[in-house]
Amino acid sequence: MQPPSVPDTVVEVRGLTKRYRGGQLAVDGLDLDVPRGSVFGFLGPNGSGKTTTIRMLLGLIEPSAGSARLLGESMPAAAREVLPRVGALIEGPALYGFLSGRDNLLRFDAADPTADPQTRAARVGEALERVGLTAAARRKARTYSLGMKQRLGLAAALLRPRDLLVLDEPTNGLDPQGMREIRSLVRELSDDGTTVFLSSHLLDEIEQVCTHAAVMSRGRLLAQGAVDELVAGARGRLVVTTADTGNAARVLREHGVTGLTVVGDRVTGELPAAEAPDPADLNAALVRSGVRVRAFGTEHGSLEDVFVALTGEGFDVAG
Numbered sequence: 001m002q003p004p005s006v007p008d009t010v011v012e013v014r015g016l017t018k019r020y021r022g023g024q025l026a027v028d029g030l031d032l033d034v035p036r037g038s039v040f041g042f043l044g045p046n047g048s049g050k051t052t053t054i055r056m057l058l059g060l061i062e063p064s065a066g067s068a069r070l071l072g073e074s075m076p077a078a079a080r081e082v083l084p085r086v087g088a089l090i091e092g093p094a095l096y097g098f099l100s101g102r103d104n105l106l107r108f109d110a111a112d113p114t115a116d117p118q119t120r121a122a123r124v125g126e127a128l129e130r131v132g133l134t135a136a137a138r139r140k141a142r143t144y145s146l147g148m149k150q151r152l153g154l155a156a157a158l159l160r161p162r163d164l165l166v167l168d169e170p171t172n173g174l175d176p177q178g179m180r181e182i183r184s185l186v187r188e189l190s191d192d193g194t195t196v197f198l199s200s201h202l203l204d205e206i207e208q209v210c211t212h213a214a215v216m217s218r219g220r221l222l223a224q225g226a227v228d229e230l231v232a233g234a235r236g237r238l239v240v241t242t243a244d245t246g247n248a249a250r251v252l253r254e255h256g257v258t259g260l261t262v263v264g265d266r267v268t269g270e271l272p273a274a275e276a277p278d279p280a281d282l283n284a285a286l287v288r289s290g291v292r293v294r295a296f297g298t299e300h301g302s303l304e305d306v307f308v309a310l311t312g313e314g315f316d317v318a319g
């Protein structure tokens, strides 16, 4: 039997809305298009509706309005056919601490009625290998670091081939090393052709690993698209290094630069969108005013700039 084909749009969401019983509007008219083969970052501060959206995508809760298609099929109606092709890791894996990593995976595999017991050991061995836990496979899961537990959860999601992986805040609580491990695993899975949808409140993480992103705030979508296009649309920041920060800020303000901040010997600001002055003219104006400029340049826009420009607010990671 041919494996089912993967449509060009792996996740297609239209007008998706969730109002909880208490009246809380958690997700408000969301449209999403996740292209096949992408690593799609679902970005937003805590409480912006990411988990609620993922729950609706996976058919765990009913939307109040709108529709969600996963691998071309309507959810939650097609959950039985679609979900076996989707690996998910939400809010940390459910592991037995008293079992070894390997025994945890054997249990997960045994719980899948379609998994052939004859090939179970090989499947578990491959999944452990894939996430780099072979050497630690016989240790009890409770002795694992958070990053190792998260990788074991991913191994469980990878016991069968998946067309889509949905990861809710996969690096939450991990140290930088653990984060790097998960990021490189996500890249490998993507290189093998799996579409990955991952939520995060970490802008930097999304920029590092994702090809596409959707930016959420308070239940609403602010922007989505290829990360490089989103970032290219963000205005860069002007950065001037000088001992004479006060005068530099004044001159830049007079020339239309906004959002000026001074940290140490660095003055940064935003170039006005319309009729942006040529940075070379700004530099000349600083020099004319007697400001001794040590360094002058522009920094590329980041996803944070996109977020700030769209909301007029800082990206509050603490929620």
Ligand SMILES: Nc1ncnc2c1ncn2[C@@H]1O[C@H](COP(=O)(O)OP(=O)(O)OP(=O)(O)O)[C@@H](O)[C@H]1O
Pocket: 020, 021, 022, 024, 025, 026, 044, 045, 046, 047, 048, 049, 050, 051, 052, 053, 169, 201, 319
């Ligand atoms: N079961 C529920 N009943 C009522 N309100 C809820 C429920 N679950 C979430 N909410 C509310 O809905 C909003 C969105 O929450 P959600 O968990 O989807 O956001 P999130 O972006 O995933 O944030 P986090 O990263 O903190 O989980 C929040 O204001 C939250 O308090």
